Amino acid sequence: MKISNETLIEMLRRMYRIRHFEEKVIELVAAGELIGAAHTSIGEEATHVGACMALAPDDYEMGTHRSHGHPIAKGAALKPLMAELLGRATGVNRGKSGSMHLADFSIGSLGETSIVGSGLPAAAGAALGAKMLNNGKVSLCFFGDGASSQGTFHESMNLASIWKLPVIYLCENNGYAVTTAASYSVSVKDVADRAQGYDMPGVVVDGQDVIAVYEVVQQAAERARKGNGPSLVEAKTYRYREHAEGAMFESVGKASHYRGDEEYNSWLKRDPIILFRAKLVEMGVITEAQADDLNQETHEEVLEAVTYAKESPLPEQQEAFEGLYSTPISA
Amino acid sequence: MKISNETLIEMLRRMYRIRHFEEKVIELVAAGELIGAAHTSIGEEATHVGACMALAPDDYEMGTHRSHGHPIAKGAALKPLMAELLGRATGVNRGKSGSMHLADFSIGSLGETSIVGSGLPAAAGAALGAKMLNNGKVSLCFFGDGASSQGTFHESMNLASIWKLPVIYLCENNGYAVTTAASYSVSVKDVADRAQGYDMPGVVVDGQDVIAVYEVVQQAAERARKGNGPSLVEAKTYRYREHAEGAMFESVGKASHYRGDEEYNSWLKRDPIILFRAKLVEMGVITEAQADDLNQETHEEVLEAVTYAKESPLPEQQEAFEGLYSTPISA
Amino acid sequence: MRELNYLQAIREAQFEEMKRDPKVFIMGEDITYSIYGTTAGFLEEFGAERVRNTPISESGFTGVGIGAALVGMRPIVDYSIASFIFVAMDQLVSMAAKATYMYGGQAKVPIVFRAVMFYGGGNAAQHSDRPYPSLMNVPGLKIIMPATPYDMKGLLKSAIRDDDPVFCFEDGTVLSSTGPVPEEEYLVPIGIGDIKREGTDVTIVGIAGCVALALQAAEALAQEGISAEVIDPRTLVPMDKNIILESVSKTGRLVVADPAHKTCSAASQVAAIVAEEGFWSLHAPIQVVATADVQIPFSPTLEQQVYPTKEKIVEAVHKTMA
């Protein structure tokens, strides 16, 4: 299936956006301007973008504690996201959620959730809603290799299968849950193998190859829209940073050597952005110059987002006590 | 592998014991002498007994709300069990547990638990304990087709596999969870197929054939004792009664026709006791007369258990407030 | 007026709301067979899409309900027995209760959770829980606890129309109790308590099944010439403080009766509110009559000991009058 140049270029743009956004997050954490746990997606951009671009703009997406890249890949505006990370009133969640729980309902991002495994059932629920509302949407749920050990994985896969829900479970297997290797915690070679146990297709894909991810997710989405039910896709990818930003994890990383240098460097060589950029140039979709511009533009977008965030007001103290309910109490 | 006549006869004895015990339970419920939910195992005796007899007498066993047959199959004395069902001070649990939560630690029955799926992790834990204590024991966990949809199933299978725990997961697939067909709620043909997802053997066995169950469980137990880890065994069986005793379920059963007469009768024809008894006679292990005696003896054991229970005192009221802790509070 | 029992009131509320709004649907284990009667005839009326049997996957289908609510559906999740909600606790706490606030108002979670508390029937520790206090400590959930068929129908209908997650706890000791329920449509607002009996000497706040016990106690006390006012908060979160404080300001004495375990019970919360905000009205110590802090034993001889009773409530009132 042919992917339009426009789409290909948009993919690269979003990958750069995520990369620049995350690099800025690292700076802000180091500078003490961004507090709380912050998990970056550097190295996993192809998985995020390939999956989200394969969906319709208003399809549903749910994600994880590694929360920034998913909505950006889905097309979220950067300013409200960055403002959220800096706890501003203009944050997409009004400064209520911070880094681990971004959401942008305007582009189908129904919420990143930081309790590992907690988003899987709700993603099936959004798919059930789509089915009952007959709105033709599909639901995609990002989850990690670590999350695949939660009971909610099993329950969600089973429910999605027996009800033939239009949902795609996308396992971002970056090899580790914090310091714990998937090779230790997952009792089977590929998480995708577990799809058999739920009578649904299970596909392993190279998570550093955005086009490969795009294609398998597009097939899964088609299958879902046709009413043929859910799919499990496992993207093999890698995070280039420690589990989270902040000294604690740095030291853990350094001290533990839970990822050998050799492994680490071999993955660095497969930087999804470098690979995809080279491919597009080679394909003649863009020139090096145009690619540099994309890089430049997205970097500026991020800088503008930071400026916007820093210039935005903090929430009124009173707002801490507001917004618990959607239906105010009659009493 | 040759099974001794002694063992074969003991199997039939325990199957009769369960049958008579359960038939008495039905009477006691109907008479209003046994209160609370009571789930019988009539029709599933071969699965209980085949599995438990394949274990060593002091191996561990954990079970479900359908709680009577498992400890009996494991070799528990009937009197304390029946006394428990009648809420007597002499009950195996001092009248604290009733029908759904029998346990007899003296024969390795570590507790039946009535929250569906809640026993699966603890069974893996008993296996971990056996491994760490190096006591050579294996742990067997009964669970239903309905329980296989709980997240604890997934988590337990994965943990048992990565830690190579000496545990046997025995799914008693009687086709239904209350009124819900496994063919509806389980997304795969056989629960045993899910073993692949945990890199452990998964075997389907005829749950009406006590010797077949005995043999697969014995192999699983051997594997476990050798340190080769867990197994999943699925016994296809059937309950001849409604989900639980009591008018509510009777009416549900009658009204719902969730099990067609044809299906029901085809399973009745495969009554595990009739089949096994005939086989033993045919094998020349026992005579019809000896089989009648077994039937008679076990029936009398049950009657004695009822007499014992009825003659036993009720607990002292004060005991309601005792036994919450094993270590009394220093304060 | 026409009389219905508590289960019929649940059925009617669900039936009417599913008729009214096609976005309302219900799911739970064996729900099409309606073991307790609250969805009798629903499969025929609304079809299998809106009356969904679930596998035994409480966290899974709770989360499915939440996700469906996030995109505009209005699910009713029926757990049958309240002891099973612990399996779904994370979905209730981390997702249902937190989404609206955490996502800055982007998320609406119009979902109703229902569970019957089957205590007192010899089902022992794992089937007799009254777990609402554990959820009362979790901001974001609304918790209703109707004690009569009238309140049940009216509150459940309000819950289904509410845009927030509402947990409806049903008391197993009053399932067959009947009471007047008008034919015509009505709602009972969430967050408003009710004076079930007027009195002047002592206030008895009854929770769930203890409302009926409190009324029996009030009747007995009347014989002795003690005039007890019986208050039913009906909603535990948000709690109608004022109706309790006003009653206590009149009577000066408070007994709280609650089927939950005493430690951190709803009754303790009521006592704490009055000790903080109604202290100057009190003429005597507050008395809490709740279930003992032990697990629920099976044997009827034992089980009968642990719960609040009419007698225990009367005795508590006597203490406050002493």
Add this chain to the structure above:
Amino acid sequence: MRELNYLQAIREAQFEEMKRDPKVFIMGEDITYSIYGTTAGFLEEFGAERVRNTPISESGFTGVGIGAALVGMRPIVDYSIASFIFVAMDQLVSMAAKATYMYGGQAKVPIVFRAVMFYGGGNAAQHSDRPYPSLMNVPGLKIIMPATPYDMKGLLKSAIRDDDPVFCFEDGTVLSSTGPVPEEEYLVPIGIGDIKREGTDVTIVGIAGCVALALQAAEALAQEGISAEVIDPRTLVPMDKNIILESVSKTGRLVVADPAHKTCSAASQVAAIVAEEGFWSLHAPIQVVATADVQIPFSPTLEQQVYPTKEKIVEAVHKTMA
């Protein structure tokens, strides 16, 4: 005397008990890497059998711990952050808390559950829970809440030696706080409170991190000539009522400070106990200073608003003196 911080006290308690008893082992996610330092060096010392990394399966490994305890092991289950225990709630409630009672004493469940409550650090609603009140309503669990390094080491060692399930909640706001911890072996008994500061005018009961705030408040109040007595129950279940009631009988005034959400908090329970059993000693309304009944917001401007503070405690004391 030698000083240790709170995390070092946890580490030392675990280390000593694992040395003492080979049946003690510990499991949790990434525990061999000891992200918080409480198991630093354990892998080298005790090996991978007794220092077990778990997959992210909180119900699964909680149940595994329970099963291992049933057959004679003495597991320590480290959840790291307290917000994750909801995933394991059913195993905690239906299995750990109920087994001993329900099986008539046949089952012993010697297991320790540990979780740090990381609130106040900008981790927002899903990572900032202080969930102990939800467990206080569940009979069968013992719940300890050490507020100082000394109490932490002594109580945790007692918990590991206890034959019942003990939940140890650790307060994230005091992790780096230091205090004297003797070199020689000692135990702090479960169920016994402690007077952290003597006083005569008002009793301040502090829970977890609020003990430190209460002491700061007492210091400030001393400047005004108000003598506050600070009580730390140290164990929430079973609660040391007497130490609280005796203090209130002396001071006649009570403020309870608790980082939990106010509704059905530990503070509400303390207030209820005193309103019932210490009423005649009270000269003024009880004041509860707890976390507001909203979820925890991320933005520091917002998050700072919701928790108890030294100032709020001082203000509450002023109210009781007014």
